[in-house]
Amino acid sequence: MSIHLDDIQAASKRIAPIAHRTPVMTSRSFDRLTGVAAFFKCENLQRGGAFKIRGASNAIFSLTVEERARGVVTYSSGNHAQAVAIAAAHCGIAATIVMPDDAPRSKLDATRGYGAKVVLFDRLREDRVVIGQKIAAETGAAIIPPFDDPRIMAGQGTVALELMEQAQDLDSIVVCIGGGGLMSGCAVAAKQLRPDIRIFGVEPADGNDTFLSLQAGRRVSIDPPQTIADGLRAQAPGTLTLPLIQQYVEQVVLVSEDEIRAAMRFFLTRMKLVVEPSGAVAAAALMHGKLPAGLKRAGVVISGGNVDMEMLATL
Amino acid sequence: MSIHLDDIQAASKRIAPIAHRTPVMTSRSFDRLTGVAAFFKCENLQRGGAFKIRGASNAIFSLTVEERARGVVTYSSGNHAQAVAIAAAHCGIAATIVMPDDAPRSKLDATRGYGAKVVLFDRLREDRVVIGQKIAAETGAAIIPPFDDPRIMAGQGTVALELMEQAQDLDSIVVCIGGGGLMSGCAVAAKQLRPDIRIFGVEPADGNDTFLSLQAGRRVSIDPPQTIADGLRAQAPGTLTLPLIQQYVEQVVLVSEDEIRAAMRFFLTRMKLVVEPSGAVAAAALMHGKLPAGLKRAGVVISGGNVDMEMLATL
Numbered sequence: 001m002s003i004h005l006d007d008i009q010a011a012s013k014r015i016a017p018i019a020h021r022t023p024v025m026t027s028r029s030f031d032r033l034t035g036v037a038a039f040f041k042c043e044n045l046q047r048g049g050a051f052k053i054r055g056a057s058n059a060i061f062s063l064t065v066e067e068r069a070r071g072v073v074t075y076s077s078g079n080h081a082q083a084v085a086i087a088a089a090h091c092g093i094a095a096t097i098v099m100p101d102d103a104p105r106s107k108l109d110a111t112r113g114y115g116a117k118v119v120l121f122d123r124l125r126e127d128r129v130v131i132g133q134k135i136a137a138e139t140g141a142a143i144i145p146p147f148d149d150p151r152i153m154a155g156q157g158t159v160a161l162e163l164m165e166q167a168q169d170l171d172s173i174v175v176c177i178g179g180g181g182l183m184s185g186c187a188v189a190a191k192q193l194r195p196d197i198r199i200f201g202v203e204p205a206d207g208n209d210t211f212l213s214l215q216a217g218r219r220v221s222i223d224p225p226q227t228i229a230d231g232l233r234a235q236a237p238g239t240l241t242l243p244l245i246q247q248y249v250e251q252v253v254l255v256s257e258d259e260i261r262a263a264m265r266f267f268l269t270r271m272k273l274v275v276e277p278s279g280a281v282a283a284a285a286l287m288h289g290k291l292p293a294g295l296k297r298a299g300v301v302i303s304g305g306n307v308d309m310e311m312l313a314t315l
Numbered sequence: 316m317s318i319h320l321d322d323i324q325a326a327s328k329r330i331a332p333i334a335h336r337t338p339v340m341t342s343r344s345f346d347r348l349t350g351v352a353a354f355f356k357c358e359n360l361q362r363g364g365a366f367k368i369r370g371a372s373n374a375i376f377s378l379t380v381e382e383r384a385r386g387v388v389t390y391s392s393g394n395h396a397q398a399v400a401i402a403a404a405h406c407g408i409a410a411t412i413v414m415p416d417d418a419p420r421s422k423l424d425a426t427r428g429y430g431a432k433v434v435l436f437d438r439l440r441e442d443r444v445v446i447g448q449k450i451a452a453e454t455g456a457a458i459i460p461p462f463d464d465p466r467i468m469a470g471q472g473t474v475a476l477e478l479m480e481q482a483q484d485l486d487s488i489v490v491c492i493g494g495g496g497l498m499s500g501c502a503v504a505a506k507q508l509r510p511d512i513r514i515f516g517v518e519p520a521d522g523n524d525t526f527l528s529l530q531a532g533r534r535v536s537i538d539p540p541q542t543i544a545d546g547l548r549a550q551a552p553g554t555l556t557l558p559l560i561q562q563y564v565e566q567v568v569l570v571s572e573d574e575i576r577a578a579m580r581f582f583l584t585r586m587k588l589v590v591e592p593s594g595a596v597a598a599a600a601l602m603h604g605k606l607p608a609g610l611k612r613a614g615v616v617i618s619g620g621n622v623d624m625e626m627l628a629t630l
Contacts, residue, residue, distance in 0.1 A: 023338055025360070044587045045340070272359045272620035274587035305587035313628040
């Protein structure tokens with residue numbers, strides 16, 4: 001159930017009809033500030049505003065005709081929900097998204113806008129995974145989980161595959177970690193393409209489940225994180241993602257909420273890019289000297305750009 | 316003193332060492348909303364945050380060795396000032412920028428940060444052009460005017476030259492108008508490359524000097540505009556820019572302040588791009604149905620992205 005470079009290469013072909021090949025951007029100011037030439041992979045400019053369309057479409061496009069006919073179901077209030085809705089609509093199949101009843105109206109509307117059916121649940125009294133499984137059992141719909149799935153991980157790994165084609169001779173790749181789908185996929189792609197490349201993961205200090213899991217040598221679960229990086233609030237790494245992170249990631253470092261905000265502000269004012277808190281986490285680690293000295297050319301993933309105007313205004 | 320396509324093609328080669336070939340972006344949401352396939356030329360991602368580096372560097376790189384040795388001077392509180400400072404620093408020559416003493420500290424600091432000398436003046440009691448000419452007379456520095464200059468106009472025209480290479484088969488080009496440097500250069504490039512292309516200009520309703528000048532058939536001067544599109548507050552079109560606009564531009568349309576804000580909000584929330592008010596004016600015209608029906612593939616210039624965080628917060 002692990003993944004390999006050829007799974008990611010196959011995913012790259014599979015998702016080409018739906019996912020953008022996002023641009024890689026650079027900034028003289030950032031490079032001067034950090035002493036590292038940074039190559040930003042702009043998944044904030046991806047369809048649906050985040051990298052999630054890669055994994056979701058790789059999973060959905062991998063279904064058989066019979067499986068597709070029964071539709072798909074997922075549980076997420078975030079970027080994965082919209083990605084599943086977009087990919088399902090692209091194939092003309094039914095999608096059911098289990099979302100908390102206190103999710104922002106804008107997210108509910110956006111998900112419904114893509115044609116998905118939204119099932120609401122009470123976060124305090126119900127378990128979204130159980131509800132998703134119940135819907136799958138009743139309807140025969142295929143579950144598209146947010147990260148702990150080889151098809152999802154392979155899809156997300158296409159981010160690093162493209163980045164290494166677009167920016168030559170990188171000595172390192174820096175990626176944020178939530179459940180580890182993006183991190184594990186990117187690590188496999190980069191390391192199996194170029195074994196001498198160095199891979200770094202970054203988590204918010206208040207969302208350090210993978211950091212703790214690596215220290216403990218096993219999956220550690222934490223209390224629900226409160227970080228503004230809402231895409232990185234997983235409470236534990238996946239059973240499939242953690243072993244790949246253990247194998248390939250040199251170090252996981254932590255950034256503070258203020259460091260995340262400073263990176264968002266840099267993107268807005270200097271690079272004219274809207275980046276969501278989770279999307280700024282990898283860059284924040286470089287900006288604030290959290291990575292080992294001596295890096296020269298770093299590929300840095302901007303994972304998404306979906307942020308409320310109200311949150312932006314607080315910057 | 317007019318310009319031709321070959322001036323713009325020469326400018327394109329001349330400025331290549333300093334100006335970015337900015338990306339062209341598209342948005343399914345925008346196309347669905349307007350019924351037009353729009354190709355956005357992202358000069359907000361240009362060096363210095365606006366297209367101005369093109370004209371400024373074309374003018375400065377055109378100077379002889381003797382002229383360069385005496386330095387350059389300009390009068391601007393906006394994007395042109397920083398562009399002149401960047402281009403002068405690139406050549407290692409002295410730049411003097413005449414700026415109002417009430418300009419935002421951030422702009423003064425940024426201009427000085429590029430190594431330029433800033434000379435302050437009192438907007439209510441002094442004339443910036445007179446001060447610039449006095450400095451030029453005393454020091455022998457070359458004046459780099461903001462728009463009414465063939466080298467500037469040719470430099471700005473490279474925006475359309477690139478756009479037409481990057482997006483095939485455009486039926487129209489939509490450009491904002493301040494003093495008309497960008498508009499005239501883009502009109503010459505596009506029309507002399509493809510005489511059947513349609514060219515549209517857009518001004519803020521409270522900054523309609525070119526609109527009125529076209530109606531009157533001569534340069535008309537207006538009171539200082541109050542529009543939030545601070546890059547488009549010219550009080551009259553140039554003596555060199557207006558004739559080219561009369562010759563090539565099919566129509567100049569006007570947009571309201573609210574329409575400009577709505578376009579900025581669309582760029583921020585849907586395309587994850589920070590666009591300054593002036594930069595959103597051309598898109599605002601398309602979004603709000605100000606252009607003739609029947610356009611199919613429009614090239615739309617986003618002229619810049621330099622906007623205060625405070626202003627963004629008001630959106």
